[in-house]
Every structure is written in C-alpha cells, then in structure tokens.
Amino acid sequence: MxxxxxxxxxxxxxxxxLDIEDPDASEILFPAKHxxxxxxxxxxKLSKENPDFRKFIVRIKNDMNSKEIIKEKYDKVYTAEQLVEKIKKK
Structure with a gap:
C-alpha cells in the first residue's frame, strides 16, 4: 500500500x-489527481516499452490533428451490468 x-x-x-460482483460498490483507495x-x-518511456500504449498515443495524436474522434478505435464503455457479465465469463 x-x-x-x-x-x-x-x-x-x-x-x-474493484468489486467484481458489484462494480458500483468498488472502493477508491487513492483518488486520481488532476x-x-x-x-x-x-x-x-511507456511508449517505448509498451506497443499498445504507443498505438494509443498515436491514435490520440491523429484524433487531435484531425479534430475527429473515431470511437471505434477505443475500448467500449460498459454499463455495470455488462461489466459484471464480461468478468464472470473469464
């Protein structure tokens, strides 16, 4: 800790x-700071070590330059119920 x-x-x-059974009951241990x-x-450093992160950064750069966000290139945002089902399947 x-x-x-x-x-x-x-x-x-x-x-x-994360509370897998009830994502809404998850606990924030340390809040993010703006x-x-x-x-x-x-x-x-992360871009050099992690190809997925590098692709993500390139995607953001392209979106910022074109001023158009291509939502299909990003992860889907799930509802709490969908998230529970997805986790249970694994």
Missing part, C-alpha cells in the same frame, strides 16, 4: 479496489 501511495503521489494515478501538465518523459 505504501508503494501504491507513492506511485499515486508521483503520477496522479488513482487506484480502485494534472495540468503531461509528464512527457514518462509518456515517451
């Missing part, structure tokens, strides 16, 4: 304890 708290403080990433600036050094 100490390490998670340190990472949250350093990067502003929130941590959620940052006004992007840590480009970390983005570049």
């Amino acid at each position: 100490t390490e998670l708290k340190r990472l949250t403080s350093a990067f502003g990433i929130g941590i959620i304890k 940052k006004t600036e992007i840590d480009w050094e970390t983005v570049n």
Whole structure:
C-alpha cells in the first residue's frame, strides 16, 4: 500500500479496489489527481516499452490533428451490468 501511495503521489494515478460482483460498490483507495501538465518523459518511456500504449498515443495524436474522434478505435464503455457479465465469463 505504501508503494501504491507513492506511485499515486508521483503520477496522479488513482487506484480502485474493484468489486467484481458489484462494480458500483468498488472502493477508491487513492483518488486520481488532476494534472495540468503531461509528464512527457514518462509518456515517451511507456511508449517505448509498451506497443499498445504507443498505438494509443498515436491514435490520440491523429484524433487531435484531425479534430475527429473515431470511437471505434477505443475500448467500449460498459454499463455495470455488462461489466459484471464480461468478468464472470473469464
């Protein structure tokens, strides 16, 4: 928990304890913190280490340049009920 708290403080990433049976009852362990600036050094590092993250960043850049969001290129947002069913199938 100490390490998670340190990472949250350093990067502003929130941590959620997911309740698989009832996603609405999930608990926020550490809330995300709004940052006004992007840590480009970390983005570049993650892009080099994770091809999926790199594709995601390229997709965002393309959307920003074209001023058009192609929703099909992003993950689907599920309702709580759909999420429970999806998790139970795994």
